[in-house]
Amino acid sequence: xxxxxxxxxxxxxxxxxxxxxxxxxALPLVFLLARSVTGPEGFTLQLFGQFFADxxxxxxxxxxxxxxxxTTLVCLLIGFPVAIAMARAKGLMQVALLVAIILPLSIGxxxxxxxxxIVLRRDGVVSQFLVxxxxxxxxxxxxxxxxxxxxxxxxxxLPFMILPIYSVVKLIDPRLSEAGATLGASPLxxxxxxxxxxxxxxxxxxxxxxxxxSVSMFVIPxxxxxxxFQMLATLTGRSFLLMRNEALGSTTAVVLLVLxxxxxxxSSWLAKRLGGSQ
Amino acid sequence: xxxxxxxxxxxRSLLASLGVSGALVAAPSVLRAQTRExxxxxxxxxxxxxxxxxxxLFERKxxxxxxxxGTRSLVxxxxxxxxxxxxxxxxxxxDDPVMILAVKEQLLEPxxxxxxxxxxxxxPGTVHMEGQWANYLQPWQGIAYNTNVIKTPPASWAEAxxxxxxxxxxxxxxxNTEGLPNLFMxxxxxxxxxxxxxxxxxxxxxxKLISLKPNLLTVYNQxxxxxxxxxxxxxxxxxxxxxxxxxxRRQDGAPIALAAPKEGIFPVPSGxxxxxxxxxxxxxxxxxxxxxxxxxxxxxxxxxxALPTNVDVPPxxxxxxxxxxxxxxxxxxxxxxxxxxxxxxxxxxx
Numbered sequence: 028x029x030x031x032x033x034x035x036x037x038x039x040x041x042x043x044x045x046x047x048x049x050x051x052x053a054l055p056l057v058f059l060l061a062r063s064v065t066g067p068e069g070f071t072l073q074l075f076g077q078f079f080a081d082x083x084x085x086x087x088x089x090x091x092x093x094x095x096x097x098t099t100l101v102c103l104l105i106g107f108p109v110a111i112a113m114a115r116a117k118g119l120m121q122v123a124l125l126v127a128i129i130l131p132l133s134i135g136x137x138x139x140x141x142x143x144x145i146v147l148r149r150d151g152v153v154s155q156f157l158v159x160x161x162x163x164x165x166x167x168x169x170x171x172x173x174x175x176x177x178x179x180x181x182x183x184x185l186p187f188m189i190l191p192i193y194s195v196v197k198l199i200d201p202r203l204s205e206a207g208a209t210l211g212a213s214p215l216x217x218x219x220x221x222x223x224x225x226x227x228x229x230x231x232x233x234x235x236x237x238x239x240x241s242v243s244m245f246v247i248p249x250x251x252x253x254x255x256f257q258m259l260a261t262l263t264g265r266s267f268l269l270m271r272n273e274a275l276g277s278t279t280a281v282v283l284l285v286l287x288x289x290x291x292x293x294s295s296w297l298a299k300r301l302g303g304s305q
Numbered sequence: 306x307x308x309x310x311x312x313x314x315x316x317r318s319l320l321a322s323l324g325v326s327g328a329l330v331a332a333p334s335v336l337r338a339q340t341r342e343x344x345x346x347x348x349x350x351x352x353x354x355x356x357x358x359x360x361x362l363f364e365r366k367x368x369x370x371x372x373x374x375g376t377r378s379l380v381x382x383x384x385x386x387x388x389x390x391x392x393x394x395x396x397x398x399x400d401d402p403v404m405i406l407a408v409k410e411q412l413l414e415p416x417x418x419x420x421x422x423x424x425x426x427x428x429p430g431t432v433h434m435e436g437q438w439a440n441y442l443q444p445w446q447g448i449a450y451n452t453n454v455i456k457t458p459p460a461s462w463a464e465a466x467x468x469x470x471x472x473x474x475x476x477x478x479x480x481n482t483e484g485l486p487n488l489f490m491x492x493x494x495x496x497x498x499x500x501x502x503x504x505x506x507x508x509x510x511x512x513k514l515i516s517l518k519p520n521l522l523t524v525y526n527q528x529x530x531x532x533x534x535x536x537x538x539x540x541x542x543x544x545x546x547x548x549x550x551x552x553x554r555r556q557d558g559a560p561i562a563l564a565a566p567k568e569g570i571f572p573v574p575s576g577x578x579x580x581x582x583x584x585x586x587x588x589x590x591x592x593x594x595x596x597x598x599x600x601x602x603x604x605x606x607x608x609x610x611a612l613p614t615n616v617d618v619p620p621x622x623x624x625x626x627x628x629x630x631x632x633x634x635x636x637x638x639x640x641x642x643x644x645x646x647x648x649x650x651x652x653x654x655x
Contacts, residue, residue, distance in 0.1 A: 083651050253524060
């Protein structure tokens with residue numbers, strides 16, 4: 028029997044999806060890349076040279092990375108304990124927690140961002156809570172600040188941190204920790220040396236998801252921090268839609284793409300190194 | 306006619322029935338195909354009055370269908386450029402500075418009195434660049450304020466700079482046409498030069514505007530969001546607000562008012578033009594003619610709180626009186642705007 032005959036034809040089932048993605052994703056991407064390296068006299072890297080020579084571009088890149096990192100950190104700090112609680116919960120409680128995490132995904136990002144505009148107002152619930160607890164002496168502005176942006180973004184992306192960690196924690200045999208306990212390991216030691224290493228693939232996936240979405244978010248910063256704070260995605264949108272500067276838009280889009288892809292590739296590599304392939 | 310017989314379905318009867326049914330089903334499409342259509346691209350905020358006051362009249366009069374695509378002037382320009390070879394928009398309603406860009410790229414078909422007779426009825430200065438476009442209305446810009454918070458209308462544009470408004474002021478982005486008066490007024494406030502001179506001294510304008518940063522809540526691109534913040538009391542003033550939006554919201558019961566400060570107000574001419582090579586050009590010119598005509602302008606000037614441009618239409622009640630109206634040199638704006646926007650992004654950012 029020839030090698031060709033042994034091939035599993037089931038792979039052809041992916042053809043419609045591949046064709047679709049090629050048409051609506053890969054092809055425009057090729058155009059975008061081509062536009063970013065094309066000048067009046069053909070191939071050039073001049074657009075990137077101009078972009079990186081401008082100190083404002085570095086400010087935008089720094090804004091993008093800082094907000095994405097802060098959002099990811101907040102999601103991690105909140106999401107990790109929630110994922111553990113969900114994985115360890117039983118019966119109805121687990122269903123309730125899952126619904127509480129998944130249901131908000133059905134609400135559009137624009138709606139959520141508008142809702143956060145109300146929550147973050149000076150007379151909104153966050154401000155009232157902070158004044159009520161004595162943390163703030165008087166209501167302060169949260170809307171159109173970096174703090175407000177991170178709070179809104181973390182709310183939107185939190186499920187994407189919780190779900191990958193939850194799926195990994197659920198597979199961890201609780202008897203491993205119990206075995207450690209019988210050998211005299213303290214709860215902290217068991218968490219650090221047994222539980223945490225086993226959850227790392229989930230953590231890495233969650234971080235990769237949230238970071239890559241945060242780095243490229245567009246609607247949330249537009250609504251929660253406005254025009255005075257530019258990130259790479261908002262700058263790309265403005266370049267195409269408002270400034271009608273395709274050259275700048277293509278360049279910033281490619282820089283953003285490289286950043287996002289780097290994060291995904293690095294996290295996949297890290298996940299494998301940490302045992303994600305086992 | 307018996308479709309069924311003893312032997313089952315009669316073939317001829319069945320075919321005849323199918324034919325009749327097919328004709329009935331297809332009839333609406335055939336009728337629709339006879340109705341000609343034009344697509345008008347304009348600002349999203351125009352949609353309510355176009356659909357309420359203009360579209361029904363136009364569709365009835367010309368037995369045509371009118372589709373209004375509401376977005377921003379610059380997006381309309383983009384649509385015209387990208388579809389230059391096969392335009393689908395017949396008419397555009399855009400701001401004057403964007404019209405200048407459209408003229409530069411040869412995207413417009415000039416309006417002549419032969420094609421739109423109401424052109425002869427317009428006030429001086431409202432037909433531009435040999436009829437490339439014309440103004441059908443002139444909304445004005447002043448300071449919108451929350452009446453629950455500010456009891457006395459702002460008397461001067463300088464009030465926005467008062468430290469008591471820390472974090473409470475909203476201004477339009479320089480990307481928006483209504484963002485430009487703030488730059489010119491800032492120059493006037495900083496130097497005391499007459500407005501005509503101050504508009505040329507944008508260096509002083511930028512320096513003054515930077516001092517407004519502590520008072521800024523945000524800079525808007527989307528007008529509804531800015532007005533929502535004003536109405537909720539999170540913002541106290543929108544400096545450079547458009548009458549067509551602010552006064553319409555007031556009429557709907559929002560706790561806001563629009564002040565005409567002592568230094569004067571700015572008209573923001575609303576332009577209309579025919580897209581070069583667009584579908585159904587005769588209908589396009591007919592639509593332009595209607596918008597330049599007294600009947601339509603008398604209908605749309607009051608709800609948009611704007612000045613009509615047709616000489617036969619009086620200004621609607623409620624227009625500010627006894628205040629200077631500063632016209633803007635849009636050609637000068639078109640030549641410099643990109644540099645200003647670049648500087649604005651760098652110097653007005655957080």
